[in-house]
Amino acid sequence: MVELRPGDAVPGEFVVEHAGARCMDQRSDGACVALDPVTFLCTIYDERPQTCRDFTRGESLCRQILARQPPWPAS
Numbered sequence: 849m850v851e852l853r854p855g856d857a858v859p860g861e862f863v864v865e866h867a868g869a870r871c872m873d874q875r876s877d878g879a880c881v882a883l884d885p886v887t888f889l890c891t892i893y894d895e896r897p898q899t900c901r902d903f904t905r906g907e908s909l910c911r912q913i914l915a916r917q918p919p920w921p922a923s
């Protein structure tokens with residue numbers, strides 16, 4: 849779950865409070881509600897949270913998470 853930081857200005861309908869923090873909401877499968885389930889693209893890319901901006905796709909942590917929980921359906 850992506851916790852929002854001060855200054856993040858994402859659409860309000862995507863935000864929930866979790867353990868006292870403002871966060872991006874998740875679908876039942878754990879995916880971010882802003883993730884397009886077909887294209888796997890961020891639907892709010894230009895407004896995405898700072899945490900998402902700081903995350904480097906393909907870095908070590910990214911590969912570890914994908915190995916545990918691939919975001920695509922099992923074949």
Ligand code: SF4
Pocket residue numbers: 850872880881882883884889890891892893896897900
């Ligand atoms: S980049 Fe977009 S889809 Fe991915 S976690 Fe951030 S807000 Fe959600």
